[in-house]
Amino acid sequence: MREFWIIFKQAFVTKAKTKSFVITSAVMIAAIFLFANVSKIIDVVQNVTGGDSEETLQVIDTSGVLVDKLNEQFNVNEKAITVELSDKTEQELMKKVEEEKIDSFLTLALDDSNTIQANYTTMSATDFSLPSKIQDALQTIQTEMKAEELSLSGEQVQTLFLPIQFEQNNISPSAKSENELNQARVLVYVLMFVIYFAVILYSSMIATEVATEKSSRVMEILISSVSPVKHMFAKVLGIGSLGLAQIALYGIAGFIAMKTAATEIPGGFSDFFSFSDINKVTLLYAIVFFLLGYFLYATLAALLGSLVSRTEDVQQMIMPMTMLIVVAFILAASGLGNPELGYLQITSFIPFFAPLVMFLRVGMLDLPVWEPLLSIAIMLVTIFLLGWFGARVYRGGVLMYGPSRSLKDIKKAIQLGKE
Structure with missing residues (x-):
């Protein structure tokens, strides 16, 4: 058995002392700690780089009422976004987006059934966060407007969105x-x-x-x-x-x-x-x-x-x-x-x-x-x-x-x- 343990020790110690093993182990441990603290790192980077800086959204509102409601929604949930009513035409804002003077703009209107019609214009192929936030805010506004039309109280509106009580009973032995x-x-x-x-x-x-x-x-x-x-x-x-x-x-x-x-x-x-x-x-x-x-x-x-x-x-x-x-x-x-x-x-x-x-x-x-x-x-x-x-x-x-x-x-x- 002496020869066995000599070879065992040689295989273990020799590989453990190699630079590749030490460097790989160190990199992996660093990656583990990095992954575990990724949310903290993102917060620090945003604070340093101003990731939470205020963003201004240019809005054309033909209804005359939606822009104020949208601004109220963002003041409650998304304070980093400021809604600004624009006096420019849609073609003028489109040109500014193409010239990269502004990132995007939003056009709002109401149709005959009092349903919100929104059109978001941007040049960015990866602009997904802001449109999603706008859509959620407008959906809330739409719900409130329809509730007013039907003379529903706030409590009655909430009952429309109550989740059902659902329980699953699995009688399988496995x-x-x-x-x-x-x-x-x-x-x-x-x-x-x-x-x-x-x-x-x-x-x-x-x-x-x-x-x-x-x-x-x-x-x-x-x-x-x-x-x-x-x-x-x-x-x-x-x-x-x-x-x-x-x-x-x-x-x-x-x-x-x-x-x-x-x-x-x-x-x-x-x-x-x-x-x-x-x-x-x-x-x-x-x-x-x-x-x-x-x-x-x-x-x-x-x-x-x-x-x-x-x-x-x-x-x-x-x-x-x-x-x-x-x-x-x-x-x-x-x-x-x-x-x-x-x-x-x-x-x-x-x-x-x-x-x-x-x-x-x-x-x-x-x-x-x-x-x-x-x-x-x-x-x-x-x-x-x-x-x-x-x-x-x-x-x-x-x-x-x-x-x-x-x-x-x-x-x-x-x-x-x-x-």
Whole structure:
């Protein structure tokens, strides 16, 4: 075991000390804190740059009454917007907009049925905020005018917009509460991205590390002093542990960032990611499926990496593995809206899809215990068989040199390992 731990330590420490690892970790942690505090940053930038400065809206009002009502609405809800009645014609204001002397203008009128007719003119292709605010204000004015026509009081108008009382009772044995379902959906979505990027990044790192040692002929020296099986699993566990440590670091940084950026506003960012209604068993399943999926793909990556002798060939060799995790991601994403789909039930027991698909079902449905346990058992057996088969391929693959001819080299590696 001494040789195993030496290789394990070398794989872990060497990668941890590289500039790329340190810089990537620092950038990601900074990005996490930036994302958690983005609302505060926007407020500071607006205060510095004058993002809340007053905006003047030129209005042509043929009705003679709407401009004052619109100004009153903005004084209550949008004090940064000032409405100014224009004495120019529509053609004159149109020319000013084209010459970029003003940003926009609004034309107001009332038709025969006393319905507001509004026309907003601008040159900006991304001007969406102000028109939306104008439309909301005019809709309120329209409601008030129609209420006056019908001699309705304020209380009577409010009763027109009262929401109905609607409750949903789901008697399905696999159903969860709305809060549990929403937070489970967030947790599943987060885990999907974590597994996806972890597999893509760290599995590629394992395969590249093996190919690098082969290309430098270091592998021949290592294999003479330690068995290929020990070398393979030491690499998988060494770089795998480094990846887990980095992910844990990101998790701690994210937790601290959310706590320091937490607001008292109900339903805010911190409430969204609080997971307060998530069952602790669901969190346990998240950890289990992540670890099993992570090491399943890491073992496969080491197997494939042993077949190439040039780092340039690594991405081509691990492409089938990458496609597997992409398909798993697509399957899980398609089930976020309806996790009871038939094909999800089937694919949740396929080991290369189970880390994402089965956890999707566990997180969003109350499944019988035997289903996730059976999926976990299938994954454990698959990891064992893949490790056993991978060791046979690895034993001969690390001694193979020359251009790789894709997965056909597996048979050659097994035959070379027997010799």
